[in-house]
Amino acid sequence: MYDPHIRINKWNVWYGSDHALVNITADIPAKGITTIIGPSGCGKTTLLKSMNRLLDEMAGTRVKGQVWLDGINIYDPGVDVTEVRTRVGFLAPKPFPLPMSIYDNVAYGPRIHRHTLNSRGGNDHDLDGIVENNLRAAGLWEEVKDRLRTSATRLSTGQQQRLCLARALAVEPDVLLCDEPTSALDPIAAQKIEAQLQALKKERTIVVVTHMLRQARRMADYVILLWMGELVETGPAMQVFVNPRDERTRAYLDGDIG
Amino acid sequence: MKATKVEEKIFLTIMICSTVFVLSCLILILATVIWRGLPALNLSMLLQTPKGGFYLGKEGGILNAIMGSLFLAGGATALAMAISLPIALFLHFYAKRSWHGGVVRLALDVLWGIPSIVYGAFAFILMLWLGLRASLLGGIIALTFLELPIMTRGMDEAINMVHPLLKESSYSLGATRLETALKIVVRQAIPGLLTSSLLAFGRGIGDAASVLFTAGFTDHLPTSLFKPAASLPLAIFFQLSTPFPAVQNRAYASALILTGIVLGLSIMSRRIAGRLTEHVIR
Numbered sequence: 001m002y003d004p005h006i007r008i009n010k011w012n013v014w015y016g017s018d019h020a021l022v023n024i025t026a027d028i029p030a031k032g033i034t035t036i037i038g039p040s041g042c043g044k045t046t047l048l049k050s051m052n053r054l055l056d057e058m059a060g061t062r063v064k065g066q067v068w069l070d071g072i073n074i075y076d077p078g079v080d081v082t083e084v085r086t087r088v089g090f091l092a093p094k095p096f097p098l099p100m101s102i103y104d105n106v107a108y109g110p111r112i113h114r115h116t117l118n119s120r121g122g123n124d125h126d127l128d129g130i131v132e133n134n135l136r137a138a139g140l141w142e143e144v145k146d147r148l149r150t151s152a153t154r155l156s157t158g159q160q161q162r163l164c165l166a167r168a169l170a171v172e173p174d175v176l177l178c179d180e181p182t183s184a185l186d187p188i189a190a191q192k193i194e195a196q197l198q199a200l201k202k203e204r205t206i207v208v209v210t211h212m213l214r215q216a217r218r219m220a221d222y223v224i225l226l227w228m229g230e231l232v233e234t235g236p237a238m239q240v241f242v243n244p245r246d247e248r249t250r251a252y253l254d255g256d257i258g
Numbered sequence: 259m260k261a262t263k264v265e266e267k268i269f270l271t272i273m274i275c276s277t278v279f280v281l282s283c284l285i286l287i288l289a290t291v292i293w294r295g296l297p298a299l300n301l302s303m304l305l306q307t308p309k310g311g312f313y314l315g316k317e318g319g320i321l322n323a324i325m326g327s328l329f330l331a332g333g334a335t336a337l338a339m340a341i342s343l344p345i346a347l348f349l350h351f352y353a354k355r356s357w358h359g360g361v362v363r364l365a366l367d368v369l370w371g372i373p374s375i376v377y378g379a380f381a382f383i384l385m386l387w388l389g390l391r392a393s394l395l396g397g398i399i400a401l402t403f404l405e406l407p408i409m410t411r412g413m414d415e416a417i418n419m420v421h422p423l424l425k426e427s428s429y430s431l432g433a434t435r436l437e438t439a440l441k442i443v444v445r446q447a448i449p450g451l452l453t454s455s456l457l458a459f460g461r462g463i464g465d466a467a468s469v470l471f472t473a474g475f476t477d478h479l480p481t482s483l484f485k486p487a488a489s490l491p492l493a494i495f496f497q498l499s500t501p502f503p504a505v506q507n508r509a510y511a512s513a514l515i516l517t518g519i520v521l522g523l524s525i526m527s528r529r530i531a532g533r534l535t536e537h538v539i540r
Binding site: 052054057059082083084085086089090092094096097098099100101108109112113151152153164167168171 | 354355421423424425426427428429430431432433434437441442445446536537538539540
């Protein structure tokens with residue numbers, strides 16, 4: 001058995017009248033990589049965005065159920081949404097650098113969370129150090145260390161994605177949500193991102209949405225398989241991939257459906 | 259030829275014709291202004307205030323109106339920016355899904371269509387109520403009303419153009435709406451925000467009716483917020499309405515100066531925008 005970091009309990013999401021997620025109950029174990037897989041439109045991204053309340057920003061959504069993070073239901077009325085998003089980082093499918101320099105992109109989070117980070121024993125005086133460490137953690141430091149003050153838009157797409165990773169890490173999240181993090185990248189850039197995530201999973205809980213089954217097989221420690229908004233199967237990757245319990249899982253893995 | 263090809267040709271011709279029509283109108287206006295104004299334009303026009311008998315064709319210049327117009331439109335644009343940006347940000351970040359936003363936008367669109375003389379009259383009533391006489395401040399208030407709708411709607415559009423994923427990036431780092439609005443969206447929308455301000459400035463500096471009662475007119479340079487201020491549109495109007503051809507030509511010279519100011523500002527703001535937009539995501 002494993003120790004859950006995020007518990008999703010009877011979770012429902014509606015977009016208008018469209019019931020996008022139906023009664024999902026699943027655990028995301030602490031540390032390691034959990035992949036959410038399933039055919040397009042099955043609610044993978046919706047489930048991911050439920051975990052840092054980015055759903056709040058979309059018009060016409062309605063939710064029911066609980067998402068527990070370290071024993072706190074993040075949908076409780078008293079919960080500060082910015083606090084949730086500080087602890088749960090997010091990497092989007094397409095890199096969107098902020099309209100500022102490479103340095104300022106990474107420093108953006110630490111600057112707005114100066115007080116929170118300080119109270120957790122961080123040190124904002126060493127912004128240079130924070131920027132360097134996180135660019136290293138994202139595997140981008142060597143490529144940009146001489147041009148930190150240039151615009152982030154001058155980087156290639158693959159570099160921009162690693163910059164977005166560094167930017168997310170700079171807030172020191174315990175959980176990192178990745179929404180098809182390599183789908184906009186060429187194979188080499190994609191491989192670099194995968195390698196960085198593999199290195200990061202020792203320290204952090206990582207959740208990766210992917211529509212690429214091969215990527216899931218390469219990366220996953222745990223798997224959540226969704227089908228038309230419903231949970232089909234969840235468990236350790238070995239078990240789900242090698243010995244699936246549900247007939248639909250077997251069909252999806254064999255490429256018969258989806 | 260196929261029917262679709264013919265159709266395309268017809269519509270292309272219509273589009274070219276309308277473009278040519280609009281451009282030739284613009285060129286004709288500019289040509290008239292330059293044709294009649296350029297010979298009357300000289301340094302004393304730019305550097306002197308009206309001397310005795312200026313409106314009869316004697317010596318002097320329109321520095322009073324140039325400075326007056328710059329102060330009036332500049333002050334109004336600054337004031338309108340300070341009001342418009344918060345409205346535009348509010349519309350986008352806080353009133354997007356509510357009916358309030360729709361009502362505010364409708365109100366702004368209606369205000370946009372109101373004739374400037376009405377703004378002048380409204381500001382005049384406001385001034386009476388405040389105990390203000392025709393003055394630079396009065397003119398600035400009237401022009402602010404005039405500029406607000408065009409500027410706010412322009413800024414609203416500029417902010418709406420910002421990609422939603424850029425905001426999502428900021429939110430996902432734990433930024434609040436306010437931080438996202440001020441640190442990310444405003445930065446990204448700067449070119450559009452500047453363009454809106456410039457459009458509003460252009461509308462303000464070119465308007466005669468709204469400053470007629472509110473700013474009044476004077477032959478002196480504007481030295482106080484509480485004294486009347488001259489303006490280029492009114493200078494043009496007064497000079498055009500004299501029976502002397504020499505003075506009428508000076509009106510065209512004044513129009514040329516007004517056009518030059520707007521053109522100069524457009525070029526300058528593009529330069530500034532170019533510098534500020536180094537980091538803007540395209």
